[in-house]
Amino acid sequence: xxxxxxxxxxxxxxxxxxxxxxxxxxxxxxxxxxxxxxxxxxxxxxxxxxxxxxxxxxxxxxxxxxxxxxxxxxxxxxxxxxxxxxxxxxxxxxxxxxxxxxxxxxxxxxxxxxxxxxxxxxxxxxxxxxxxxxxxxxxxxxxxxxxxxxxxxxxxxxxxxxxxxxxxxxxxxxxxxxxxxxxxxxxxxxxxxxxxxxxxxxxxxxxxxxxxxxxxxxxxxxxxxxxxxxxxxxxxxxxxxxxxxxxxxxxxxxxxxxxxxxxxxxxxxxxxxxxxxx
Numbered sequence: 001x002x003x004x005x006x007x008x009x010x011x012x013x014x015x016x017x018x019x020x021x022x023x024x025x026x027x028x029x030x031x032x033x034x035x036x037x038x039x040x041x042x043x044x045x046x047x048x049x050x051x052x053x054x055x056x057x058x059x060x061x062x063x064x065x066x067x068x069x070x071x072x073x074x075x076x077x078x079x080x081x082x083x084x085x086x087x088x089x090x091x092x093x094x095x096x097x098x099x100x101x102x103x104x105x106x107x108x109x110x111x112x113x114x115x116x117x118x119x120x121x122x123x124x125x126x127x128x129x130x131x132x133x134x135x136x137x138x139x140x141x142x143x144x145x146x147x148x149x150x151x152x153x154x155x156x157x158x159x160x161x162x163x164x165x166x167x168x169x170x171x172x173x174x175x176x177x178x179x180x181x182x183x184x185x186x187x188x189x190x191x192x193x194x195x196x197x198x199x200x201x202x203x204x205x206x207x208x209x210x211x212x213x214x215x216x217x218x219x220x221x222x223x224x225x226x227x228x229x230x231x232x233x234x235x236x237x238x239x240x241x242x243x244x245x246x247x248x249x250x251x252x253x254x255x256x257x258x259x260x261x262x263x264x265x266x267x268x269x270x271x272x273x274x275x276x277x278x
Contacts, residue, residue: 030136031271032145032225033234039146040153040161042116042130045082047138048075048091053108056094068096069105078112081143082150085119093117093127095135112138114146133274145225152227159211159228160187162235168244170256177201181259185236193231197259207263221266234270236263 039045053071061070077089093115097106116134120126129135136142152158163186170181183195196218197207208218209228222228240260245253 029273031273033270033272034274035145036230038116038133044117046077046115047079048077050075050111064096068098070096088125091127159231160189160191162231165244168256170252181256233267
């Protein structure tokens with residue numbers, strides 16, 4: 001049995017087969033955020049080719065959504081993109097696929113796919129898709145996005161997943177019309193992330209990001225479709241929660257809200273084309 005034993009693998013390729021040319025598919029369009037949602041939380045991310053897909057009978061396919069059919073899939077791994085464990089060269093998993101427009105069963109054999117997986121305990125070779133969108137038809141562009149995201153996320157200095165706003169302060173500067181707002185974000189793993197918005201008379205307001213305890217060591221606003229942009233644009237709430245404004249007077253609250261709105265406007269929208277359900 002072929003084994004992919006790379007510990008850990010992050011965008012590496014100790015064993016690789018060059019992907020075939022991209023094939024036209026009927027799959028939905030995936031935004032940067034859709035790919036990030038699927039890949040960042042997956043213990044195993046791989047490029048594979050589906051060798052066999054067997055439709056399960058209705059009595060064995062409990063809980064299949066309406067208009068879908070469940071397949072038992074066997075796929076050959078072509079390349080591990082991320083994994084912290086040994087993965088067999090041939091894996092098995094279940095997937096629910098939507099019926100074709102004419103109501104027929106989709107043909108998924110021989111497709112090259114990006115897989116976001118987790119192992120099934122005690123069953124070598126059996127895997128589970130981490131979400132209903134854990135299988136994505138391969139294109140070179142999608143693979144490039146996923147590899148770039150995972151490479152950024154592997155950096156020890158990478159930003160944590162933003163879960164909300166912790167505290168916010170807005171204080172006047174030494175000059176009339178000068179003001180600074182600091183926004184401290186809550187993250188899933190406690191890694192510090194904060195935003196600072198500075199306004200000076202006669203200048204455009206500017207803001208930056210700090211990823212450490214020392215807020216003076218800051219970064220400029222992130223470029224779109226980067227990990228930091230995703231963490232902010234796709235996770236920040238639409239408004240500052242009232243609980244973060246309780247210690248400020250009315251003037252400070254107004255400035256803090258205006259500065260937060262500036263950050264959101266500069267980050268821009270975070271489009272998602274998938275429904276987000278797991």
